[in-house]
Every structure is written in structure tokens, then in C-alpha cells.
Amino acid sequence: MAKLLRARIPAVRIVLAGAGVLVLLSLPAPLAGQSAASVSNVAEADLLSLPEAPIPVQSSTSESSSPEASSAGDQTPTPQTPTSNPSQAAQPQPAPPSLGDLGLSPSQTKPDPDLQARLDRHTRMLRIHQRLGLITLAPLAGACITSAFAPPDLKKGKDNATGRDIHLGLGAASVTMYAFTASYAIRAPRVSDQPARGGIKLHKYLIWVHGPGMILTPILGAMAYDQANNGEKVHGIASAHAAVAWTTVAAYGAAIVAVSWPIHVASWKL
């Protein structure tokens, strides 16, 4: 009998070990894949057989769900105690963030219809300014081309009166168009007190070159016109007419390019 028992001891040990493993594996079964509801049921079921604990003044769940509790360093997930308390379920949810939470100043968020109206007028007038400025290029180019036929050819004895008149007409048209173009930029309402930045800055600086040039050129042109019509060689300050005119045209062209700068055409970049 004793021999038989000794022979079966290892088998009994293996059976007991297996049973122990099964118990260990089966213990967490109610917790695996738990939902909030199932957790509360399990918790309640466990609590039924336990004596009542002292009731805390404030539950840990309500502390962890308050917005103040989630501080900057609070990145580690805090375990939430399962509960079936209806007062905790009715806690207000934190509202989604609004503009007021971002700290933007009222001046940044307040609509300004007056400013919008001024911006609309500003843009409308500058659009006309831009179109007139481009149209002005046509008589200006014509005046430059016909300038070759304006002075009398004293060597050949040609007066060139017709060429001079055409040049005069194109020059006058250029100055008139220029005046209209400038008036739209001057009369456009101011919408910002900030200093100009970018290409518009050079565009504005160049006004100080082509603006006086557009006043001086016709004055000098009129003097030269009179001298030529009298059969004289253009002399004195009137002889500066061509130089002033070409400087004015160059500044005017540069002003158009400046406001368009930088220019990209397809794959190449200026």
C-alpha cells in the first residue's frame, strides 16, 4: 500500500500544479474585456459580501474628471474608479474650445464693416489706377517713337512740322492719362497707417522721379516746340527736354515693374 502511494505522488503533484494554473488563469476572467457597465456590476457584486466602508466626501472620479485636475504635467492616465453613482454621470462635459478661450483681443475678432467698405473702395480705385497706368504706356511709347521725327532737320532743310505735331499730341495724351492715373491712387482712401513694404515701396519712391518728370517734360517740350517752329536749333534749358523725358519714361516703366516684382514666368525666376 505504501509502495503504491509513493509511486503515485508525482502524478498527484502534476495534477495539483495544473489545477493551480487553471485557478490563476480563471481569476481575471470577469475583468477581461470589461466595459464600464460590467465593471460596476462586478464591483457591486463584490461589495455585497463586504462590510460598508466610510463614505468619502468627494469621489476620486469627480476629481479626475474636473478640468482643473488635468494639469500640464498630468499626462499619465489616472485609473478611473468604476461607479454607478448617477450624480457623477450627470456631471457637465467640458465644452469644446471657443474663440473666447484663445485669448484673441476684441480688436482682432470684431467685424469692422467701415474698414471693409474703405478696403473695397481702395481696391476699386487702385484697380482703375492699374488699368489706366497700363493704358498710358501706349501714348507714352508713341511719344517716344515720334520724338525721332520732331526736331527740324537743319542739314537737309526739313522742318518736320507734322512729325512734331504728332509728337506733341502723343505727349499731351500721355501727360493727361498720367494725371488721371495718378488721381486714382491719390484719391484712394487710406486703410493702413503701416509703412509700405515690398515692391509697392519702390513703386512709391519712383513717384518722386516720374512725377516731376511729367511736369517738366511738357514745359521743356513746349519751349523746344517754339524754338523749332521758329527755325532755331533747340537751345538752352529746352535742350534738356529729351533727357528729362527719357528719365521720366524709365522711372515710369520701373514703377510698373516694381509693383509686379518678383516676376516668375513658368520655370524661370527674376
Next chain:
Amino acid sequence: MKTTLLCALLLLALPLRARPDQSQTDQSQPDQSWSLGQSTLTYHMSHPIHEVDGVSHAARGKGVCHAGQCDFLVAAPVKSFDSGDSNRDLHMLQTTRGAEFPVVTVRFRLPQSTLNQPTLDCDLEIQFAGTTAHYPHVAFHQTIEGPAHHITGVIPSTLTDFKIAAPTFLTVPIKNEIPVRVDMTWSPS
């Protein structure tokens, strides 16, 4: 030998017991709030003779996480975008009705469990120029360094999405596509 086998079995059984606690952590995320630190928003405008980038560093943002969902809001004053040319910026402000609607806002919602992923798939709701447009599944790339979440991506916005008439230069209109490049750093607050 059998004792060793028994110990091995017990050790194997321990992780199985610990796993339910981890699944409980994933299910119930703590409330959390996020704030936007540094940000760079860049719109790109194309014209046959112009390529322009307008940059704003003035965006503000906040995120609130509750019950596993996070709501985010980002806002930037329209006039804070700087293209390097004050005249162009004023024109942009006028075209987008930036005085009437001075702030561009972006809202999106993300599951809290996805906040640490390298790619964030966002459904964006953008209010701009008095119009709301939706951009589903916009991908943002995320790199995390300590508490800072660095996010980059491109919003494929267009002028027609916001009913904006295309401005013209030398009578030629700009391209309809105005992609906005996003580069921002969020951190928990």
C-alpha cells in the same frame, strides 16, 4: 524538473492576469487640454508671373479632451498673414472680406487614443471669409519630442471653397488653388 516546469507555468500566467488592467486604461482616457505653442501658417498663391507665400505666426489654438474625444480649435487673424508686400496684403484682406470676418478658424475632432500616432487623419471644418468649408481626411505628420507635438501638413484649400472671386493682376486671375501649409507645435496644458 517538475518544480521548474511549474514555476515556468506560473510566470507565464502572470502577464495574462495583468492584461485586463491595461485594457481598462485604454478604454477610459483622462480629461486633457492642449494648447498651441509655435505655429506657422503659409498660404501659397500662384499667378502666371507671380508665386507668393503669405505667412502668419499669430495663430492661437486649444484642444479639450473628454471621454476619449478631443476637440481642437485653431484661429488666426486674417490680417496677420504677411506676403512681404503691404499692398498685396491689403488686397488679400479686401478680397477675403477680412475686415468683416477678421478671423479664420479651423475645428477638428480626434479620438484621444490617436493623438500620439505619427499620422493624424483630420476632418477639418474651416470658417473663412464668411463661409464654412469641410476638408475630410487631411493627413498631418506628427513628431513628438517630450511634451511637444510637432505637426506638419497641407490643407488643400481653394478660392471657390470660400466663394472668393479670384483677384487679377494685369487682368489675369490667380490660380484657384491656395494650399495652406501648416507647421505647429502643440503641448498639453
